[in-house]
Amino acid sequence: MELIHSGKVREVYADGDDLLLVASDRISIYDVVLPTPVPGKGRVLTQLSLWWFDRLADIAPNHVISATDVPAEWAGRAIRCQHLEMLPVECIARGYLTGLGLTAYQESGAVSGVRLPDGLVEASRLPEPVFTPTTKAAAGHDEPMTYDEVEDLVGPATAAELRRITLEVYRRGADLAAERGIIVADTKLEFGKAKDGTIVLADEVLTPDSSRFWPADEYQPGRPQHSYDKQYLRDWSTSIGWDRTAPGPEIPGDVLAVLTARYSELFEKITGRPVTG
Structure with a gap:
C-alpha cells in the first residue's frame, strides 16, 4: 500500500x-x-x-x-x-445558529448569502435547515460560499444535488438523533464523483468532529450549549487565551478526560452500544 x-x-x-x-x-x-x-x-x-x-x-x-x-x-x-474525484466544496447544513454561522449572522444578517430572520440569538433554531457551503482550502481557513458561487464552481446540476443531499442527510440525522435525546445543530459533509459521474457521500458523516451535538433536555437558546463534540475543546482553548496559531497547546489531562468521555457518550447515545476495539 x-x-x-x-x-x-x-x-x-x-x-x-x-x-x-x-x-x-x-x-x-x-x-x-x-x-x-x-x-x-x-x-x-x-x-x-x-x-x-x-x-x-x-x-x-x-x-x-x-x-x-x-x-x-x-x-x-x-x-x-472507493476512489473518487473529490468535489471542492465543504457542504454544511445548519439547523441552529452557532459557531461561524452565528458570527456571520451577527455581522450581516445572513450566512453564506442566505438571509435569516431578524432577532435570532445564539443557538436559535432556524425556521428550516439551510445550506451554507464553504471552500475546501488546502491550506488556511475555509471561506463561506454563496450558492451561486457553488454553481459557478461545480455546475448547476451538481450544485443542486449537493444542496439536496446535504439537507436530506441533515434532516434524517437530526430526526434519528432527536429520538435519542440529541440535537444536531449543524453538520459538514464531503462528496466525490464516481467514474460514472454519480455523486457519492464520502469521508465521515455526522461525527463529533464534523457536527455539533447538544443534549435536548439542556437546550436553551441565548447561551452556549453543552456539547458532545469538539466545541468543548474550542471553548477550552479560548479560555486559556490561545491565539489559534500553530503550534497548538497540549491538552491537559482533565480536559482530555472530559473530551474522551463526551465522544464515547455521544457514540453510545446515538448507536445504543459502546465503541468496539
Missing part, C-alpha cells in the same frame, strides 16, 4: 483500485492539529460514520466498500472505500 495523503486526522492509502481511509486519534481545532491525541477518537469517528452510512444509503450512495477488509492493525478505525 502507498500513503497518498496525510490529513489533519486521517491517512489515505492506495490499495489497488481501492483506498484505505484510516482515522487517527489526532484532533484539530481552528485548522491546527493539537499535539495531544484523544484516545479512541479514531474508532469513534470511523464506527459512528459507518452506523450513519447504513442509515443514509437511500438518500445517497457512499464510498464504503468494506469495514472489515482492512489490515488488522487498523481494525475498527479504517474503511476500505
Whole structure:
C-alpha cells in the first residue's frame, strides 16, 4: 500500500483500485492539529460514520466498500472505500445558529448569502435547515460560499444535488438523533464523483468532529450549549487565551478526560452500544 495523503486526522492509502481511509486519534481545532491525541477518537469517528452510512444509503450512495477488509492493525478505525474525484466544496447544513454561522449572522444578517430572520440569538433554531457551503482550502481557513458561487464552481446540476443531499442527510440525522435525546445543530459533509459521474457521500458523516451535538433536555437558546463534540475543546482553548496559531497547546489531562468521555457518550447515545476495539 502507498500513503497518498496525510490529513489533519486521517491517512489515505492506495490499495489497488481501492483506498484505505484510516482515522487517527489526532484532533484539530481552528485548522491546527493539537499535539495531544484523544484516545479512541479514531474508532469513534470511523464506527459512528459507518452506523450513519447504513442509515443514509437511500438518500445517497457512499464510498464504503468494506469495514472489515482492512489490515488488522487498523481494525475498527479504517474503511476500505472507493476512489473518487473529490468535489471542492465543504457542504454544511445548519439547523441552529452557532459557531461561524452565528458570527456571520451577527455581522450581516445572513450566512453564506442566505438571509435569516431578524432577532435570532445564539443557538436559535432556524425556521428550516439551510445550506451554507464553504471552500475546501488546502491550506488556511475555509471561506463561506454563496450558492451561486457553488454553481459557478461545480455546475448547476451538481450544485443542486449537493444542496439536496446535504439537507436530506441533515434532516434524517437530526430526526434519528432527536429520538435519542440529541440535537444536531449543524453538520459538514464531503462528496466525490464516481467514474460514472454519480455523486457519492464520502469521508465521515455526522461525527463529533464534523457536527455539533447538544443534549435536548439542556437546550436553551441565548447561551452556549453543552456539547458532545469538539466545541468543548474550542471553548477550552479560548479560555486559556490561545491565539489559534500553530503550534497548538497540549491538552491537559482533565480536559482530555472530559473530551474522551463526551465522544464515547455521544457514540453510545446515538448507536445504543459502546465503541468496539
